[in-house]
Amino acid sequence: MSELRKQYVRALNQYFQDGSSGSHHPAVALGEALQSIGPEELVLLHEQSMHILAASAEPEEALRYYRLSFVFLMELFAHYRFQFRHVHSNEQVLEELRNLLFKTHNSFQSVASKYENVLQHMDSGIVIFDSEGFVSFVNVMMAKFLGMPRKTLLGLDLPGLAAHSRLSRSFRRLVVKLHREMFLYRLRYHEVIDENGRHYLVTATYGEELDGDILISVKDITEFKKIEQSAYQNDKLAMLGKIAAAIAHEIRNPLTSIRGFIQLLRPHLAQLGKDEYARIVIGEIDRANDIIYEFLNSSKPSTPDKKQVRVVDLLKEVTLLFESEAILKGCDILLEDLPSSTTVCVDVKQMKQALLNIIKNSLDAVGESPQSGRGVIRISAAEQGAKVAISVEDNGTGMDYHTQSKLFDPFFTTKVEGTGLGLAVCYRIIKNHGGHIQVDSTIGEGTIFKITLPLC
Structure with a gap:
C-alpha cells in the first residue's frame, strides 16, 4: 500500500502542476494497481495523499x-469503473460513493476552515482581489485597519x-496611492505613514500561483520603526560620546599647564593688588576640570574593585564629609x-x-525649600533578604x-550651574555593583532615594 501511495502522490502532484488539460495522463499512469482496490480504499488513499x-x-x-483534487478523484472513478464487491445494486453503489465523497468533502472543509482561521487571526491585514479586481477575501485585522466591517x-x-x-480621508489617500504604485506599476513592497504617524508595510503578491488573484498584506511596523530609530539614535550618541570624551581628555592637558603658570604668576599679581584675579582664574580652571572629570567618569565605565566593607562605616564616613556644609x-x-x-562588597571609592552625589542633591533641595523649619536628611539601612536597602x-x-x-538621564539638570552628570554617574555605579536605585518624591514634601545592593 505504501508503494501505491507514493505512485498516487506523484500522479496527484503532476495533476496539480499540469492542470485539468493533463488530467488523463496522471490517472492512466497509476495503471492496473487502482483496479485491485475498492472505492473506500481509494478515497482513503486519496485523503492520505492530500x-x-x-x-x-x-x-x-x-x-x-x-x-x-475532487476533479481528479471523480475522473478516476469515471475511468476505471471500480468493482464494488460487497454491494448488489446501482443504488447502493451511488449511496456508498455519496457517503465517501461527503466524508472527504468534510475533511476538505475542516482543512479549509483551519487555514481561513489562521488568515483571519494573523497580526497582518490580509485582502485578496480576484482576477476581475474585486475583494474576495478580507481578514479581521484588515477590516480593523480600514475601520469598516468585513461584510462591507x-x-x-x-x-x-x-x-x-x-473610509477615513487618510486611508482614502493611501488606497489611491497604492492603486497607482502597486497595481499599475506592480511594486511588491511599499511603506506608508498615516495621519497619526503610524507606519505600515504593504506587500503585494502577484503570480500564477494565485490564479490571477492579487494578495495584499498590511502590517503595522510602528514599534519596529521606533526600535530602529532608537538604535540609530543610540549609535549616534555613542559615537558622539566617544568624540566628546577624547576632546575632554585633551582639554585637561592645557588646563593643567595654564593652572601651573597662573600659580607661578600669583605672587607677582599679588604685588600688583590683583591676587583676586589669580584666585578666580584658578577656581574656574578647577571647576572646568571637575566638569571634565565627571564627564569622563560617565562616558568611560570602569569595573569596580570590590572590597568587603560594613555599611555603617561607609555611611558614617560619607556623613562626616557633609557635617560642616549641613x-x-x-x-x-x-x-x-x-x-x-x-557588610557589602563594593568599590569603596565609587x-x-x-x-x-545623592546627599549633595538632598542638601541642595533642603537649602532651596521655602518651607519654614529646619531641614532634615535621614539616612537609614535595613537588610531585605540577600540585599541591603539604603x-x-x-x-x-x-x-x-x-x-x-x-x-538619571545624562546632562539633565534643574540647577543653573549643574552639569547633569552626577546622578547619571550614580546610576551607572550602582548598576555596575548589581544594585538598583529608585526615587520617590512629592513637591513640597521631600524626596527619598533608595539604593539596593547585594550583601556579601
Whole structure:
C-alpha cells in the first residue's frame, strides 16, 4: 500500500502542476494497481495523499490543491469503473460513493476552515482581489485597519473602496496611492505613514500561483520603526560620546599647564593688588576640570574593585564629609539605627562618590525649600533578604513626575550651574555593583532615594 501511495502522490502532484488539460495522463499512469482496490480504499488513499501534499504547501496553495483534487478523484472513478464487491445494486453503489465523497468533502472543509482561521487571526491585514479586481477575501485585522466591517468590504473593487463613505480621508489617500504604485506599476513592497504617524508595510503578491488573484498584506511596523530609530539614535550618541570624551581628555592637558603658570604668576599679581584675579582664574580652571572629570567618569565605565566593607562605616564616613556644609545650610543629617554587622562588597571609592552625589542633591533641595523649619536628611539601612536597602530621605522641595522620569538621564539638570552628570554617574555605579536605585518624591514634601545592593 505504501508503494501505491507514493505512485498516487506523484500522479496527484503532476495533476496539480499540469492542470485539468493533463488530467488523463496522471490517472492512466497509476495503471492496473487502482483496479485491485475498492472505492473506500481509494478515497482513503486519496485523503492520505492530500494530507501529504497540503502539509508542504502554502495556505493558499493547499486550498487550490483541495479544490482540484475532487476533479481528479471523480475522473478516476469515471475511468476505471471500480468493482464494488460487497454491494448488489446501482443504488447502493451511488449511496456508498455519496457517503465517501461527503466524508472527504468534510475533511476538505475542516482543512479549509483551519487555514481561513489562521488568515483571519494573523497580526497582518490580509485582502485578496480576484482576477476581475474585486475583494474576495478580507481578514479581521484588515477590516480593523480600514475601520469598516468585513461584510462591507467584500465585493468592492479599489475605486469602490476608495469612494466608500466610511473610509477615513487618510486611508482614502493611501488606497489611491497604492492603486497607482502597486497595481499599475506592480511594486511588491511599499511603506506608508498615516495621519497619526503610524507606519505600515504593504506587500503585494502577484503570480500564477494565485490564479490571477492579487494578495495584499498590511502590517503595522510602528514599534519596529521606533526600535530602529532608537538604535540609530543610540549609535549616534555613542559615537558622539566617544568624540566628546577624547576632546575632554585633551582639554585637561592645557588646563593643567595654564593652572601651573597662573600659580607661578600669583605672587607677582599679588604685588600688583590683583591676587583676586589669580584666585578666580584658578577656581574656574578647577571647576572646568571637575566638569571634565565627571564627564569622563560617565562616558568611560570602569569595573569596580570590590572590597568587603560594613555599611555603617561607609555611611558614617560619607556623613562626616557633609557635617560642616549641613550646619551652614541649617540642616540636620540624622543616621538612623544602622545594622552593625551588615557588610557589602563594593568599590569603596565609587560607592562613596555615588552616596556623596545623592546627599549633595538632598542638601541642595533642603537649602532651596521655602518651607519654614529646619531641614532634615535621614539616612537609614535595613537588610531585605540577600540585599541591603539604603535610604536617603529629605524634607526639601521635592520633584514632579516629569523631573523624576529624567533624573538619571545624562546632562539633565534643574540647577543653573549643574552639569547633569552626577546622578547619571550614580546610576551607572550602582548598576555596575548589581544594585538598583529608585526615587520617590512629592513637591513640597521631600524626596527619598533608595539604593539596593547585594550583601556579601
